[in-house]
Amino acid sequence: MSNRKRIAVAGGTGLVGAKVVARLEAAGHDAVALTRRTGIDLTTGDGLEEALRGVDAVVDCTSLESRKPAETTAFFRAVATNLQRAGAAAGVRRIVTLSIVGIDGLGGGAFGHYDGKRAQEAATEAGEVPTAILRATQFHGFAGQLIDWMAVGGVLPCPKQPVQTVEVDAVADELVALALEEPTEQHARKDVAGPDKRMLADLARAIAKARGQRLLVVRVWLPGATAKKVRKGVLQASPRAEIIGGTFEEWLARERPAR
Ligand SMILES: NC(=O)c1ccc[n+]([C@@H]2O[C@H](COP(=O)([O-])OP(=O)(O)OC[C@H]3O[C@@H](n4cnc5c(N)ncnc54)[C@H](OP(=O)(O)O)[C@@H]3O)[C@@H](O)[C@H]2O)c1
Numbered sequence: 001m002s003n004r005k006r007i008a009v010a011g012g013t014g015l016v017g018a019k020v021v022a023r024l025e026a027a028g029h030d031a032v033a034l035t036r037r038t039g040i041d042l043t044t045g046d047g048l049e050e051a052l053r054g055v056d057a058v059v060d061c062t063s064l065e066s067r068k069p070a071e072t073t074a075f076f077r078a079v080a081t082n083l084q085r086a087g088a089a090a091g092v093r094r095i096v097t098l099s100i101v102g103i104d105g106l107g108g109g110a111f112g113h114y115d116g117k118r119a120q121e122a123a124t125e126a127g128e129v130p131t132a133i134l135r136a137t138q139f140h141g142f143a144g145q146l147i148d149w150m151a152v153g154g155v156l157p158c159p160k161q162p163v164q165t166v167e168v169d170a171v172a173d174e175l176v177a178l179a180l181e182e183p184t185e186q187h188a189r190k191d192v193a194g195p196d197k198r199m200l201a202d203l204a205r206a207i208a209k210a211r212g213q214r215l216l217v218v219r220v221w222l223p224g225a226t227a228k229k230v231r232k233g234v235l236q237a238s239p240r241a242e243i244i245g246g247t248f249e250e251w252l253a254r255e256r257p258a259r
Pocket residue numbers: 010011012013014015016017034035036037038040041042043061062063064098099100117136137138139142
């Protein structure tokens with residue numbers, strides 16, 4: 001009997017999704033990327049049931065740029081609900097969702113992405129298809145994304161934010177393993193984090209230096225309960241987290257991030 005499986009990757013052209021697709025294909029499985037570029041808008045779900053015929057498992061790596069809680073909530077809830085509905089109709093065995101460590105009770109303002117992620121987790125676990133939620137900490141390159149989004153005139157406003165960043169390739173390995181394994185429970189959950197506790201501002205300085213980019217990191221004070229929890233380190237590894245992948249410095253030396 002062949003062990004070849006057919007796995008759909010929602011957001012399969014994105015940063016994480018493309019790595020999941022590449023790993024599945026390298027291991028001899030069929031990977032189907034579900035994105036608007038490949039003809040499926042997951043917020044409407046049109047054509048999704050058809051696309052999921054013969055699919056064993058789905059990995060949800062979708063994302064959007066907005067941080068407005070209403071927009072992130074509507075997006076992630078719609079995508080998760082449509083994947084569950086069409087997945088159940090097509091006989092999918094498991095839906096694996098990539099989420100973020102420590103997001104319970106966090107949201108709003110600069111952290112509006114987390115409102116959407118909690119809605120995504122709830123919507124996927126509300127469906128019929130067995131689920132696995134992998135919560136990861138921020139990726140090693142996260143501070144680079146922050147520079148690209150937020151730095152103006154060589155100045156990056158950055159809150160006090162302890163992080164424990166993780167290697168994105170190791171996260172992709174975990175997602176693939178969860179998609180290929182046989183589910184033994186209706187709702188599996190796993191947390192993963194990288195090896196080192198660091199400050200986001202220090203990682204931003206290191207990335208800017210590696211890019212040859214002049215950057216002044218200015219500490220900003222964000223008001224509110226979410227910012228307070230973040231300052232206290234809620235985004236770092238939970239006690240249940242498994243430590244995976246290499247360090248930030250190893251990643252930086254290998255990736256040589258460009259602007
Ligand atoms: N960055 C971090 O540090 C971090 C840490 C932990 C977890 N995560 C989670 O990782 C996940 C993936 O992030 P990423 O950086 O890989 O995202 P990304 O690079 O922005 O990719 C997003 C993907 O979603 C697809 N997409 C967007 N809207 C869609 C729609 N309406 N229908 C179908 N596909 C759609 C995009 O393809 P099209 O544009 O072609 O549709 C793309 O393939 C996110 O949910 C994030 O919360 C991130």
